[in-house]
Amino acid sequence: MELINEGYLQGLEINLFPESELVSLFNRKVKSLINNQSNIIEFGCGCGNNIRMLVEYGYNNISGFDISERAIDIAKTMINNKYNNTNVNLFSSDFNKLELDKKYDLIIDRACITHVKDIKFEKVANCLETNGILLSCCFFEKSKTYIPRPEMYDTVNYFTDFKEEIEKYFNITYIEKCYKNLNGEKDINYVNFIAVKK
Numbered sequence: 759m760e761l762i763n764e765g766y767l768q769g770l771e772i773n774l775f776p777e778s779e780l781v782s783l784f785n786r787k788v789k790s791l792i793n794n795q796s797n798i799i800e801f802g803c804g805c806g807n808n809i810r811m812l813v814e815y816g817y818n819n820i821s822g823f824d825i826s827e828r829a830i831d832i833a834k835t836m837i838n839n840k841y842n843n844t845n846v847n848l849f850s851s852d853f854n855k856l857e858l859d860k861k862y863d864l865i866i867d868r869a870c871i872t873h874v875k876d877i878k879f880e881k882v883a884n885c886l887e888t889n890g891i892l893l894s895c896c897f898f899e900k901s902k903t904y905i906p907r908p909e910m911y912d913t914v915n916y917f918t919d920f921k922e923e924i925e926k927y928f929n930i931t932y933i934e935k936c937y938k939n940l941n942g943e944k945d946i947n948y949v950n951f952i953a954v955k956k
């Protein structure tokens with residue numbers, strides 16, 4: 759946790775926009791499955807890029823947490839400065855210590871699960887209603903174009919390693935592999951997927 763907090767203090771992970779691929783995937787594959795009253799939570803929401811997207815899209819029940827208190831402070835400030843009267847529930851917690859008082863219809867996870875030490879997918883599934891949706895963006899495998907970021911993260915879980923485990927609790931309904939160009943060759947760097955709780 760100290761490592762990540764320190765990263766945020768140094769301004770390493772502070773972006774102003776949501777990742778375009780996440781916005782695209784959300785619009786193409788998830789929007790039609792939920793409604794404005796759906797309960798949505800973002801794991802590892804950082805400074806709230808994707809939370810702001812959800813606010814702008816008009817969702818009314820949005821939560822987000824991050825292991826970094828510093829990131830949550832930034833997220834709260836950015837959201838309060840830009841939007842009035844939003845009812846967004848942001849809090850700091852390590853996923854492994856997370857305690858929720860309700861179940862959610864949708865989890866958004868952009869690069870949190872891929873960094874959680876000893877990730878347990880049963881616990882991920884327990885955050886969701888039956889048929890709840892997980893939209894996740896994770897590193898695919900130890901690829902040649904993966905650049906480690908030891909200044910922020912000491913754990914990387916790869917999709918190829920945890921796929922079997924996640925399928926105990928979820929049906930993976932959609933996968934898109936994201937390639938990077940490596941001297942003219944395609945290298946699968948990360949994967950975006952949608953999984954529905956069994």
Ligand SMILES: C[S@@+](CC[C@H](N)C(=O)[O-])C[C@H]1O[C@@H](n2cnc3c(N)ncnc32)[C@H](O)[C@@H]1O
Binds near residue numbers: 805867
């Ligand atoms: C690559 S950043 C992405 C931030 C945000 N999801 C986005 O798309 O802008 C990954 C985030 O996961 C958070 N994270 C890593 N391990 C975590 C854990 N065990 N519990 C909660 N958050 C964690 C980090 O603090 C970081 O903010």
